[in-house]
Amino acid sequence: MDAMISLDSFDTRLLALLAADARLTAAQLGERVGLSPSAAHRRVRLLEARGLIRGYRAQLAPEARGNPSTVFVAVTLKDQTRDTLTAFEDAVARCPQVAECHLMSGESDYLLKVEVPAADRYERIHRDVLAALPGVNRLITQFSIRKIVGPD
Numbered sequence: 319m320d321a322m323i324s325l326d327s328f329d330t331r332l333l334a335l336l337a338a339d340a341r342l343t344a345a346q347l348g349e350r351v352g353l354s355p356s357a358a359h360r361r362v363r364l365l366e367a368r369g370l371i372r373g374y375r376a377q378l379a380p381e382a383r384g385n386p387s388t389v390f391v392a393v394t395l396k397d398q399t400r401d402t403l404t405a406f407e408d409a410v411a412r413c414p415q416v417a418e419c420h421l422m423s424g425e426s427d428y429l430l431k432v433e434v435p436a437a438d439r440y441e442r443i444h445r446d447v448l449a450a451l452p453g454v455n456r457l458i459t460q461f462s463i464r465k466i467v468g469p470d
Contacts, residue, residue, distance in 0.1 A: 323368060323370065328352075328361060329361060329365060329370075331350070332347055332351060332365065333365065333370065333371070335350055336371065340374040340375070344356070344358045345358075347359075383433065383435070384435030384436055386433035386434055387433070387434045387436070387440070387461065387462070388417075388431065388432070388433060388462035388465065389431075389433075389440055389459055389461050390432070390460045390461075391430040391448060391457055391458065391459050392422075392426035392428070392429055392430075392457070392458040392460075393406075393426055393427055393428040393429070393430060393448075393451075393456070394454075394456040394458075395427045395454060395455055396453050396455040397453070398427065402452070403421075403427075403453075405453055406427075406428070406451055409451050409452050410430070410451055413448075413451075415432050415433060415434065415438075415443050415447060416431070416432055417431045417433045418430065426458065430448070432448070440461075444457065
């Protein structure tokens with residue numbers, strides 16, 4: 319993707335509409351931004367081709383995801399060599415319990431967002447999954463009490 323991609327007001331509005339509701343039809347998009355359905359469709363396809371739209375997803379209710387508890391885990395690795403970072407990132411990408419993984423600045427190397435289904439226990443995930451990841455030296459866990467802002 320280009321470092322500097324220029325978007326006109328139509329593209330910007332189309333992206334905002336699709337971010338809010340990806341099920342809108344080309345006719346609905348065109349009507350809302352002042353384009354014909356075919357022009358709206360063509361612009362959406364171009365936005366996809368340029369990598370600005372990476373996909374469309376269903377936003378699942380917590381019940382559909384097993385009513386998970388959210389746990390944030392700060393991970394410090396034994397070292398920061400390329401091999402250690404790569405091994406950790408490759409392994410964490412295969413962990414279904416890890417909803418997000420961020421390389422961080424500051425005291426820890428990574429911050430994980432872990433979803434623990436109601437039928438599971440964090441202790442098991444900590445012991446059998448997270449502590450077993452390559453290169454892990456330290457895990458600091460914080461449990462979310464309640465989400466204030468963000469999707470379900």
